[in-house]
Amino acid sequence: MKPILLYMKKLHQFAGKKLYLNMLGIMIVSSLEGVGLLVLIPLLGIIGLFDVQSASLPVVPQVSDWLGELPQELLLAAVLAIFIGINVGQGLLQRQQTNQGFALLQSFVTKLRMDIYQALLQSNWAFFLGKRKSDFNHILSSELSRVNQGMQLSLRLVTTGIFTLVQIGLAFYLSYQLTLLILVCGGLLSLFSRKYTRGARSLGTRLTELSQSYVAGITDHFNGIKEIKSNRLEESHLSWFSKLTQQMEHNNVQFVKLQSNSQLIFKSISALMIAGCVFLSVQVLQVGVAQLTLIVLIFTRLWPKLTLIQTSMEQIVLTLPAFKSLNDLMKECGVAEEMQLNKPAERTEQAEPAQLKLVHELVCQDVYYRYREQDETYALKHINLRIPANSMTAIVGKSGAGKSTLIDTLIGLIVPQHGAVLLDGAPLDDSNRFAYRSAVSYVSQDPFLFNASIRENLKLVLPGATEEQLWEALAFSASDAFVRALPQGLDTIVGDRGVRLSGGERQRIVLARAMLRQPSILVLDEATSSLDSENELKIQQALEQLKGKLTIIVIAHRLSTIRGADQVIVLEEGRIIQQGGYNQLYRESKGTFSKLLEYQAGGPMG
Numbered sequence: 001m002k003p004i005l006l007y008m009k010k011l012h013q014f015a016g017k018k019l020y021l022n023m024l025g026i027m028i029v030s031s032l033e034g035v036g037l038l039v040l041i042p043l044l045g046i047i048g049l050f051d052v053q054s055a056s057l058p059v060v061p062q063v064s065d066w067l068g069e070l071p072q073e074l075l076l077a078a079v080l081a082i083f084i085g086i087n088v089g090q091g092l093l094q095r096q097q098t099n100q101g102f103a104l105l106q107s108f109v110t111k112l113r114m115d116i117y118q119a120l121l122q123s124n125w126a127f128f129l130g131k132r133k134s135d136f137n138h139i140l141s142s143e144l145s146r147v148n149q150g151m152q153l154s155l156r157l158v159t160t161g162i163f164t165l166v167q168i169g170l171a172f173y174l175s176y177q178l179t180l181l182i183l184v185c186g187g188l189l190s191l192f193s194r195k196y197t198r199g200a201r202s203l204g205t206r207l208t209e210l211s212q213s214y215v216a217g218i219t220d221h222f223n224g225i226k227e228i229k230s231n232r233l234e235e236s237h238l239s240w241f242s243k244l245t246q247q248m249e250h251n252n253v254q255f256v257k258l259q260s261n262s263q264l265i266f267k268s269i270s271a272l273m274i275a276g277c278v279f280l281s282v283q284v285l286q287v288g289v290a291q292l293t294l295i296v297l298i299f300t301r302l303w304p305k306l307t308l309i310q311t312s313m314e315q316i317v318l319t320l321p322a323f324k325s326l327n328d329l330m331k332e333c334g335v336a337e338e339m340q341l342n343k344p345a346e347r348t349e350q351a352e353p354a355q356l357k358l359v360h361e362l363v364c365q366d367v368y369y370r371y372r373e374q375d376e377t378y379a380l381k382h383i384n385l386r387i388p389a390n391s392m393t394a395i396v397g398k399s400g401a402g403k404s405t406l407i408d409t410l411i412g413l414i415v416p417q418h419g420a421v422l423l424d425g426a427p428l429d430d431s432n433r434f435a436y437r438s439a440v441s442y443v444s445q446d447p448f449l450f451n452a453s454i455r456e457n458l459k460l461v462l463p464g465a466t467e468e469q470l471w472e473a474l475a476f477s478a479s480d481a482f483v484r485a486l487p488q489g490l491d492t493i494v495g496d497r498g499v500r501l502s503g504g505e506r507q508r509i510v511l512a513r514a515m516l517r518q519p520s521i522l523v524l525d526e527a528t529s530s531l532d533s534e535n536e537l538k539i540q541q542a543l544e545q546l547k548g549k550l551t552i553i554v555i556a557h558r559l560s561t562i563r564g565a566d567q568v569i570v571l572e573e574g575r576i577i578q579q580g581g582y583n584q585l586y587r588e589s590k591g592t593f594s595k596l597l598e599y600q601a602g603g604p605m606g
């Protein structure tokens, strides 16, 4: 129950006074319920079922005396009017308290949702490398709604607890022996029901695992739907889906079985207890009708509350693993936190991060990096390099040589285990990382576009961009002509991740977006791989014109792209094996670079 208590504590910190006012409302409502019960007793006396004086109940005789002063013909109507008045009043208050409680909980869940999303965005890149992205979807959707459900149930449990306490107090007032007996029986039953709560917990853990696999699976499948359709993999995916959904169905059915079993046992034992009490009272203790009526009254009021507590406990325990997942994720994000973002309401213009301009050079000093501590080999080893500001550097090498890892190190996404990255002589660290990253525009191999218009996708990085700036950026990336030719032009919706555009068109729009940001460092990670030769040439020429104005770092498998580079760095198995100007490396006929060129030219160079 620890994770739930933690979240209840958070709720207390979040809601403060409002939570306690709500609780007070619940107490008033429950007291009114008790008063409603007390009013029933003189009512029974009037009908003649109950001897109010002989029942030796406190307050009740006084109320009866007071009622006795009323004319006989009004008596019944007065008692019934009080009874109705109290119950309607209680209903009104309960409605108010329910609405307030729900609104309070919803704003708390919204806060949790915001906190998780913010914590994720504040985490460093290394954290994301070790995680499945679908797990975040899972936590932000299904697990969060289970937490919401768990909080609702827990608050209901507290409410029921308060109701029950009031009723126990009242029941003690009416007959302490009988109440003690019920409490002892209730305690014994709750010991017995531990087996059921344990069962609910393990079903809850299984539910978390299954729904995690479900979200991960369907995310993967729909991301890879093209491969599935083109390779006729529909049936194998359908059978995976069917197996998993059957397991989920089985798990849910098991929980309902567990709950109905526990309810059956609870009900049977209650019936046995009521029968036993009535038998004892009538046959052994020989109590009168008045006491007997009391016994039935207390039982029928108190026992359902104990049953409700038991049912709520089982349901809460089922949601426990979701609380744990949320809590674990928040802890991991806390450890991986690399920045503190302002909440949207707290954002000001000044809060925008300042850009750091690279004036002289970017240097890697004896850098080593490995993805996991247990990895025997490093993805980057003994990296020493110098990238002069406003020059163009190309990084080449075979697949898996470490090119992307080197880029991630150079832009401060990952922190080397050994060595340092220096910006104009200053180490790249927490003090300058974000100002530096604000000056970088990064375009990946798999460029990302939102399902929105081209205009919205571009303005994402510069909300105040003018039409002129947008077209200028599009012209840079050789995409102005094709955008102009689209029926809706800049307002064309690009589809999910940009599916309505070709790979090359997507790359060019993302390149335009990168330029719109007016970066001081432009990083292109295979960013022109899908372009035809004509468009590639146009971009190459545009990049040429940028030389001397900003620092460009390019990864390219197609070596024709980097002909204009001032410096080429050749990587192999995480090491720099060659470094120099394009023409210099081209002339080193035994070097890897000239061999790579040779392969791409389709044979030995002439």
Ligand SMILES: Nc1ncnc2c1ncn2[C@@H]1O[C@H](COP(=O)(O)OP(=O)(O)OP(=O)(O)O)[C@@H](O)[C@H]1O
Pocket: 129, 371, 372, 379, 397, 398, 399, 400, 401, 402, 403, 404, 405, 406
């Ligand atoms: N997230 C990761 N976790 C563990 N190892 C990784 C991860 N990313 C890359 N690696 C490993 O690090 C090494 C370098 O990978 P990297 O992606 O930097 O190569 P690359 O030269 O960019 O390859 P490619 O040209 O195929 O994109 C490879 O051995 C790769 O398996």
